Amino acid sequence: MAPFWAVLASMVLCAALISWAGASVFQAYGLLVKGAFGSSFAINETLTRSIPLILTGLAVSVAFRAKFYNIGAEGQLYVGALAATYFGTGLITLPSGLMIPFLILMGALAGGALLIVPVLLKTHFKVDEVVTTLLLNFVVLLVVSYLIEGPWKDPMSLGWPQAASIIDEGVLPTLLAKGRLHFGLIVALIFAVVIWLMMKYSVFGYEIRAVGLNAKAAEFAGIKVNRTVILTALISGGLAGVAGVSETAGLKGYLTLDLSPGFGYTGIAVAMLAQLNPLAVIPSAIFLSAVYVGSDAMSRAVNIPTYIADVLVGVSVLAVLCSVMFSQYKVRWLK
């Protein structure tokens, strides 16, 4: 129940901002729901936008389970997109059935590789991973900026900084005749189920949970803590890398600097609302995606700044922390 209370609390707090903006709260939230689910086009957009959020949400939830605070999903997403662009723009040509899995694999490897330095710094030097993963986000964005303005710039793009298009064999097919919803959704759902099975039923999943709950006890029980943390980090980075592949090869078709409007950071909220449960990441991602898609429509209709969506996401992270704690204790009023 905790996430529902958290969402409710966040919506009440944002209601204050909405009424400050001079709009009717119920009308505004009505418009938000309508904008996210009111038509087949809206549902299509909401699901499309949820794809990267499912993947970054999974990345964060796996890492946080082991108390490895990977805040670098944004950077890992872009590194995955770089890998998709490097291999998918003509370097290699395979039949579609092989090309797409190959690009996904390369993106995952690249995303995981970006976490190697932060995780080794954590396990061997005790350097806090939050700061290193955050700083790498900025570095990666500058690398992307350099590549698409320089050596990787598409000469056909008429001056816009963007990379060449992914070749036809590598493009993720769309799922429906109309709209932008693409095969990435299936990929994301498969990953969610696989990660859920791994966390719940495999020995490795058990080890991740044990390390996260009490690293000392896990060590005592014979679990190789460092090895577990390193592998967890690689999986986490890999999932975020796949999000980059899916956005490049599925949604846009080419790499730009605005590929992700902060999907990596929103992934933290997705994972927290899902209480780090990989299956719950799916509805959580769809919900937050609906908040973004719906608030675009709402802000156009009643003139509320679109940043209301970001406020709701931020508040929900804090609210879910709080409500989880209250669900673990019994509240008793002292006389």
Next chain:
Amino acid sequence: MSDLFDILLTAGFWAATIRIVSPLIFGTLGELICERAGVLNLGIEGIMTVGAMSGWMWVYQGGDLWGGVIFAALMGAIFGLLHAIFTVHLGLSQHVTGIGITLFASALSYFVYRMLLPDATTPPKIVPFQPIEIPWLSDIPLIGEAVFSQSAMTYLALLTVPAVWYVLFRTPVGLAVRMSGENPVAVEAQGINVLAVRTAAVMVGSAFMAVGGAFITMSWFDAFYFGMINGRGWICVALVIFASWNPGRALVGALLFAGLEALQVRAQQSVGAFIPYQFFLMLPYVMSIVAMIIMARKTKYPQALLVPFRRGERV
């Protein structure tokens, strides 16, 4: 290479370094105060955004400059209180709370900015703090122009370093703060309320961070842009580790970084033709990581950092 050495000899380079160092000083000292009391404050990036927006907005709405600084500090302290309620009183994860505060505080700043200025296409400007030339001292060659012809907020930043050092290491209050981060049980045994000390430290530290943000919009630039903090908060967190939680070394670290930033702007003009500008912009972030690697083995974290204190609990 000789170009680079020439840059180091110009007063303009040093003046820029001292100007750029000010927000880093405020931010790093703010984080240092929080962590000395045992609380990691990853809300810094968002709290600096709040300070940058609210201080600027105060002046834009007709308030005076110092009123803006105080208002920014107050806003920072409020977000600090929020962080303290979650991490100190409820004992929740300091990592996740901090990230949540950053997401919430930055989004709220942008929301409020857009609410108050819905139609501004180009960011409106204020009259920022002007440089004050200190008599006699500003006539010294090189140093005079670099250090003694700065804005009042920069002088404040430079004076804050010894002030924070003095309070932390030479007063009973500072001892209580530091011990709350090392051995809270011992502090409690002295009859001092650990929760109150930590809450106050996080609020004061957050006020510092917000003033650092306000410096950027009120003394360095004259307008508020989206994404203008641009990772400076995270660099401050790295600087605290680099400084081993020591105010004096924090100043040295901050100066190093500011110098690097001032140098890269000038180096872009001289060797920019050969090296793409993105690599210059990358330097501060890469250097932060390198600095942490260098210092990691030697540093001694405050013993109770990240550990919530619950009264009466066995250790």
